[in-house]
Every structure is written in structure tokens, then in C-alpha cells.
Amino acid sequence: MDKRRSQPHPLELEKWLLEEQSASERAHTEACLDESERAQHRRDDAALRARLLETCPPEQLARAVRARLEVEVRAARDARRPSRRYALGAALVTACALLALLRTPEVHDGSAAPVDRGGERAKGVGVELRVFRQQSAGIERLVSGTEVTAHQVLQLGYARGGFRFGVLLSIDGRGDVTLHVPREPGESTALSSRSEHLLSEAYELDDAPAFERFILVVAEEPLSVEQVLSAARALAREPSRARTAPLPLATPNEQRSLWVRKIANK
Numbered sequence: 001m002d003k004r005r006s007q008p009h010p011l012e013l014e015k016w017l018l019e020e021q022s023a024s025e026r027a028h029t030e031a032c033l034d035e036s037e038r039a040q041h042r043r044d045d046a047a048l049r050a051r052l053l054e055t056c057p058p059e060q061l062a063r064a065v066r067a068r069l070e071v072e073v074r075a076a077r078d079a080r081r082p083s084r085r086y087a088l089g090a091a092l093v094t095a096c097a098l099l100a101l102l103r104t105p106e107v108h109d110g111s112a113a114p115v116d117r118g119g120e121r122a123k124g125v126g127v128e129l130r131v132f133r134q135q136s137a138g139i140e141r142l143v144s145g146t147e148v149t150a151h152q153v154l155q156l157g158y159a160r161g162g163f164r165f166g167v168l169l170s171i172d173g174r175g176d177v178t179l180h181v182p183r184e185p186g187e188s189t190a191l192s193s194r195s196e197h198l199l200s201e202a203y204e205l206d207d208a209p210a211f212e213r214f215i216l217v218v219a220e221e222p223l224s225v226e227q228v229l230s231a232a233r234a235l236a237r238e239p240s241r242a243r244t245a246p247l248p249l250a251t252p253n254e255q256r257s258l259w260v261r262k263i264a265n266k
Contacts, residue, residue, distance in 0.1 A: 008032045017045045019192055020200045022182075126195075127161035129168070129216040129256040134202075148260045150207040156180055156214065157198040158191075163218035163254070165189045167228045168199075173210030173262060175236040177229060180214075185225040191218070205262070211243055213259035219251055227251070 008016065008029045015021050016029040030038065131142045132155040142154070158181075160166065167189055168181035180199065182189060191197070205212060217228055231247040238245075243259050 006032055013041065015200065017041065018200070019194065022187055126159055127163065127216070127218055127254055127256055128159040129214060129258055130157040130159070130198075131155070131214055131258050131260070132157070142258065142260060144258050144260075146260050147263050148205060148212070149263055149265045150205055151265075153202050153204050155198065155202045157196070158216055158256075159196050160191045160218060161195075161254075163220060164191060165220070165222050166191045166216060166218040167223050167225055168214065168216045169229065169232055170203075170212055170214045171232055171236045171242055172206070172208035172212045173239075174208045175233075175239075175242075176208065177232045177236055179225070179229065182225065185229065187225075189223045189225060208262065210239075210262055211259050212262060213243055213257060215247060215255060215257040217247060217249065217253050217255050219253040221251070223251060223253070 012021075012025070012029055016026060021029065033041070133140045133142055133146075133148065134153050134155075139155075142148075148154075156168065158166070158168065166181060167179075170178045170180065172178075179185065180203070181191075215232065217223065228247065228249065231249055235245060235247060236242050244257075246255050246257075
């Protein structure tokens, strides 16, 4: 008698379809599904997304997502969660809202120029670091120098521009370094296969002073997370350079960065 496999949790299945699982999580999900079930889930997901794109205005769905985010932010604060943490699940943002968030006008940040790779830049075209903020008036895409306050929730994303590997981290005014992609130093630096990607969880700012800077490093070969973190920590110890200087890395790479100005809560 065949032993019936347990089915994956709906959220686990959603993350699998979005290709936002670690290698071990993906293996666990796929162990619960046979080949025909995996194919059927992919067909159903593609059909659903096609229907959403045909029938729902992105602006309307984005408003619903914003309303949900506001509820979750209030709940997080009432529960007195630590302020520096990944606060909100973004895997529940559906196709229309995702497009509304990602497909905003391009904003190029000049605070960290791409590393020169001997004139070869074709694969670097289109690399972008994207940072969004939830506001009462809507979802705002931030540019360098935007004023922010503690406890505001930011959503991070990127366009990989053809590069396969990357690391995304942030440096704050206290000199702390936070790793965003991958989530843990020992995980793979392989980026999402999607050309545009929104991280599965949002990020709530803590009360670190002065600034928060986000840095995306992309490369054609796997990166050493520890080396990137070490370079970021060294830079963080130099406040005069921490906002704008590129990370000193030996591995051929390109970098994008964006910093926000921290001000006191009004």
C-alpha cells in the first residue's frame, strides 16, 4: 500500500511557487508533491496570475494590501516586538499588487558607482536596488536622502540585471550591519530566477540615529557572504564614508546603494 504524503502548508506552497525558499525548504516542499502535482500547481498558479492581471486594477489591490500592512504594523507595535526585525510577510502580496510595487519609474542612485570591470557592463544594465515605504497616502519608492523615522516599515527589492548571485545588506548610524539576502551567512547567494524580485518579508527600522544605508552587491559567480559582511563592517566603522563609499571587494562585482536620513519621531 502506498503511504500518503502530507501536503505542504498553503504558505509553504506559495513561497515555493514564488521561488523564495532556501534549498532545504524547497526540497521539503517538493518531497510532499509528485511530479504531476508540481506541474498542476504551476499551471494553476500561472492561470490565476493571468486572470488577476486581466481583471483587477493594480491600484485597487495595492490599496487593500496597504490596509492590511497598517493593521499588521499596529499589531506588531502593540505586542512590543523588538524594533529591528523582519516584521511583515510579503508572500501574501498577489500578482497585481506585486506589479504595482515593482513597476514604478526607475530611480538610479549615484551614491555608489558600479565597480569597473574593464568596460564590460552589458550584464550590469538594469541592476537596481529598490526600497519602498508604506505611507498613509500610498506606497512610496524611496530615493537616497529621503527622511524616515524609527518603526517605519520598508520593503526591499531588486532587479538583478542578468546577474545570478548577490548579497543585500544594510548599515545604520550605530555601525551595525544587517544581512537581508541571503537571510543567513551560510545560505546560497543565488538570486531569484525572476528578473524583478520583492523580498518575502518587510523590514522595520529601529531607533539607530543618522542614517540607514542599503547596499546590493551582484556578481556572475557565487559571493562569500562573510567577505561581504566583513567589508561592510569595516566600512561601518568609518562614519564619514559609510553613507556613500562602495564596499572594497576583490571579487568582480557591481554595487547599488541607497541611504535614508533618520530623523526623530514627531
